[in-house]
Amino acid sequence: MYLSFIKIYLKIFLRNWRRGIVISLGIVLATSLIISMNLLTESIARDVIERTLSEVYADIVITPSEDVTFEEIKEVPQILGEIQGVNGVEVVARLAEVSTKVKSDVKEIPNPNLCLVNYSLFEKYDASIIQGSPSDFNSSNVVMLTENLAVSLNISVGDQVKIEVLSKSFPSLSFNVTITVVGIVKLGVFSFKLVSFEAEVFKPEEQKMSGIFSENFVFFSLDAWDDLKTLKTLSVRVFVFLDRNLFVNFWEPERSINKIWELEDEISAKLPFECYLDSPLVRALERNIYFVPSIQPVFYGLSIPILILCWYLTLTSLHIFVLDSRQDLGLIIARGAPHKEVFKMVLISAIVVGVLGGALGCFVAYFAGYLILVSLFKMSPRPVSLVSVTYNIVISLFIGIILAFLAARKPASQVFSTSPVEASMAYVVAEEEAEVDWKPSKGLIVLVVLSVLKMVEWIFGVNPEDFWPYFAKDPLLNMIFGIYMFLSTFLQIFAPFIFIYGVTVIVIRSQVKLFKITSAILKPLLKDFSTLVSKNIVRSPSRFLKTSLIVSLVFSIVTWSIITVDSYVTFLDKVDMVRVGSDIRVTLGSSYVNEFKLWLSEKNIIDVYSQVYMLPTSRKMTICAIDPSSLSRTIYTFPDMFQTLSPYQVFEEMEKSVNKAVITKSLAENFDINPNSTLTLEIDNVSLDIKILDIANYLPGLEEINPNNYVVLLNYRYVSSKILNSTDILVIFFIRLKDRGGSEEFLRELVGREGVIEISVLSGIKGTSSIGPELFFLCLSRAAYISSIYSVLVAFLGLSLVSFTSVHRRVKDIASMRARGLSTFQAFLLLFGEMFTIIVLSFPLGFTVGLLAARGYIFVLRLPAPFVPTLVISWNFLVILLTLHVLLLIACVVPAFLIARKDIVKTLRII
Known part of the structure; x- marks a missing residue:
């Protein structure tokens, strides 16, 4: 019986195949998103494995005790060669x-x-x-x-x-x-x-x-x-x-480490002498032990909002589909089929579509995932094992079934609410109109107020814990503030979505507000027809609300996720640049300077370098003697380095007047020193009068020299050559490279230079370790872009579905109006205006909330630094945002154009 019912309902699906495709595509997007995240995680994991293993040249190092004979040492390769898993011994x-x-x-x-x-x-x-x-x-x-x-x-x-x-x-x-x-x-x-x-x-x-x-x-x-x-x-x-x-199994790093330790015990037992065993491979695994396990839940966490949107899209699609097929369902019930059986028929049919969507989603994900990895992230696709493919297929089918079941349950239950006579007679069931006197519930108001408070924190960059002392004296206020702090953790994640939902519901559910807002938006575009379109919107607020929510949330997710990760990666890059100061920073004794400069002049990889003389005068102060012209070409300069002047203005003034100097912010604040003040420095019993040119907020490459940051930057020409040539001072070289990709050999030679005390290198330069926060947020940015791409597709499909449904329900009205003299272009504007209003309402709301959320997140995640992170709007974000707008406009224009150009006589005959 179920099989025959399912066949009947699948025929209905095939008769309305366009909407059936949208239902399937919602599930396809959800499943392919998860599989794409799996592919991204696997590719990153393999990259991390290669990076980690490339850090280690020998897996286990054995140091024999001093009483071992040379003959015993020479027998070690033969002894260890018999152990399983040992590939070589040197x-x-x-x-x-x-x-x-x-x-x-x-x-x-x-x-x-x-x-x-x-x-x-x-x-x-x-x-x-x-x-x-x-x-x-x-x-x-x-x-x-x-x-x-x-x-x-x-x-x-x-x-x-x-x-x-x-x-x-x-x-x-x-x-x-x-x-x-x-x-x-x-x-x-x-x-x-x-x-x-x-x-x-x-x-x-x-x-x-x-x-x-x-x-x-x-x-x-x-x-x-x-x-x-x-x-x-x-x-x-x-x-x-x-x-x-x-x-080595990176998905089980702890087990891998335990296996290596067991092998070390076996080696110790077989060697005929006492020794110390060390495993560089274990250390490398321990450094990165939680990297891959930590990125996997983060990636899936980014997928949750998109999965919710996919479910909402599938729910809306099924809801519209059931409404449009209620006449067929009513006829089935009128012929004697029980309501419960029809309910099961709709549910099982949707689950069948979910299975098909899950299978198709897995198929699409492998192509889409590889395409994204290759084109967007320049990552080479990795071979996928049969176990991984089977796992992904099972996950896809499971997600498809769950999404279809959750989405179909409510539309299927609507079968009970309509009698067979009503269902068979009604072509379209009228939707609930907006209420004139509708008022939001108290719970909704509270949630919106809490989300507004959280966004106010993000705007001003404040920490609510700083206000705790002001509320601690009053027990009631203290309790209320404690509840807010408890909810603050959840609001940090859900405040944008709550605010968008609350504002959208409050505006759309109220007839007066909705009519006034839509009329004002459409008046410049439609002129006299704006009132008619606004009335059509007010007559179907439920459909308008669901679509506006989807589009607003997509704008918010795209803005929030991409700007957050782009801004934070930029912030980390700046922190790294301020730490090093240039591509490479080398500290060495002054007696090695001439030989080192001669060696640098022979290296083709060097673009330019400068040197800074460190003249310590006390434990709390360091004087840096520099050549301003060369320093400005080697260190990374930022607009906010100095309080009043730009870096290039500062270095230019120091070049013109050798007695002008710069001091750090901490020195200026602790000793109440202002620009244009005059100071006297004592260096080796020599007094130097300097004029303060500006105050430095931070000095790239020089912040770590003195823990108190009492640093004075002055022109080296103002310091006697006797002091500069002293063997007691240190000299720092800031080196800019022509080609970072060829720096590995240069770094290896630099490490072996005599007299080198310390080397600092930018994390992105080849030959340095790149597994850490920088790689984590780079991976996070990749996941954010994937989520954004899927969000754009969800918004496009959702608006296309509602747009096609909306214009289809206006066919009779449009045909009648065209018969009375309405032009094709005017008919197009009437149909286009309703969906265009959704874009106009959703974009400013979603974009603004996304910006506020991004600002809040980068302040929560930021590291201690002498500067604050700023929002970065990248070209990639602008391209995705523009693509989203174009797709949404296409979703509005195409259905309106197709209906507006229909032949009037044929349309009226069909009706």
Whole structure:
């Protein structure tokens, strides 16, 4: 019986296939959104996995105890090679606590790094043999040199070098040997890290450097070197490489870490000596352990408003469909079918459509998701496993069924409310008109007032907790304020939606307000016809209300989500730029300045650089001597750096008058110093009179130098050369790069420079770690754009549905009016005006609320910084907003145009 009913109702669906498509599309959008978010999460997860694993050059590092014999160390690769999951083992030994020299006939190089390695280090990894034969390396009286060292000594393969080793702790182990060079090696990043005992990628933005190894290496064969059989002067590391596919699962990071720890226990049990095990892979996983699990719920959270809109669209579609098919349903009931059976028929038919929509949504999502990843985010699509595809299909069908059931329940229940006679006679059931004396409920007023209070907080950027002391004395006010603070958490999320719902309902449900507002909007466009269109709107407020809600919420969601993430990502970028000051900031001792400048001049990647002399006068103050012209070209300058003048005006004035200086805001406030004041500085018993040009709100790259921010910025020409050349001062170099993409090699060389104390690098520069807040909000912006795109489609479909339905119900009236002399264009304006009013009412409301919500969110999420975040309206947002307007206008114009141009005689005959 159900099957026959379903067949009957599906025939009704097919007869009204256009509306059936809209019902299905609401479900398709909902399911494809979830699958697209899954695809985005999977792609990001795989990117994070690659970034994390690229940070680690060796998965486990074994440091043997001092009483281990050299023969035991050489057996380690064979022992560990038998353990499942171990892909490779490399032993590297380095002479430690010794003074070394390597000499050729023309030059002597002090303190090269003497290492003992297996030839597999050059054979398996990224080191390359530039000269020489690999087979000769197994001899005990030969060495291989790195390219830098060979060039410095001016030697080639076949030449001899003299190596002197002096051990103060163990004089008996000192030796002097002349040995043949059989190979010249160029180290890659991977091999350089291993011979330098570094198992992880260097992160300049997190570390300070001292004593980093240079690239001057002398390599002996680990197997052939028989003269060193003690570890007293050898520092040994055993690097273990794992099958990462077996151990690393980013969806279960804690389990992955536990598996690596279990392997470490197994390795410790099998080794015949005491040792210390460290896992750089575990540290890398721990740094990023919660990244992927944390972005998944955030992405799904962004999907919830869109899912609600899709449900609302499906509900509206089914509601209109049931209203238009009530005549068919009435005839079925009149022929003896029970109301309950017809109710089930409608419900089951909708669920069938939900299943079809879910399946189609999954199919669409894979194409749409890949298209979005490739075109919008420039991310290469990742291969998806069969398990993932099956999971996504099940999720799609489940969402389709749930949405269809929730949306169909109310329209299906309307079958009970109409008698068979009424249903079969009525072509269209009149909708509830707006009430003249309608008043909003108290609950709605309270919700709107609370949402207004929350948005007032966002406008002025205030924290309600700051007002608590004013209410604490009065118990009643204290209780009310406590309730508001409890609700404030929920209002932070739902205030925009509550406000839009409340304002829309209050305006549309009141006949007088709705008529006046719509008449005022349509008067310039329709002139005398505005009153007629306004009356039509007032006669069907329910449909007008639902559509206005959908469109307003879409405007709000698009504005709020995109502007929030764009503004916050811009804020994080600015925080990073203020932290570093330029692309790269390098601090070193003054005695190394000339050599460092000469080295920089040889690098093609350098665009321009400037230097700042740090002249500490006390614990609380630092004087920065600068060249204003060069500094303005290297540091990132922002309009709000100084209180009165622009950065370029400040640097130009300092260039003209060498006695003018700038001080930080904290120094000015604590000592009541104003611009144009005169100060006297005491540096090495030399007095300098300076005139304060302006007050700095913050100084990029110089904020971290002094914790109290008591910094004075003056022209270096005003300071004597004796002070600037003092060995007690530090010099900071601000470096701008021509090409950030090629900075990895430059950073590696920079790390090995002698005299370098600290390096800071922008997070976005290649060679630095980018897994953190910046990547999180970049991923969040991608999810926000996906949600916005789907929101635009929901609004377009919703307005198209209501527009087609509205003009279809006006066919009789329009045909009659055209028969009396109404032109086609006038008929078009009458049909177009009703839906156009929805756009005009919805855009300012949704856009304004979205802006306020974005402002509130970036203030809640902001990090401590000497400046406040500002709203950023990007070109991508403007393109999406313009696309939304164009689609909504199309949804209004096309139905009105199709109905307005219908033949009058044929239309009246059909009616």
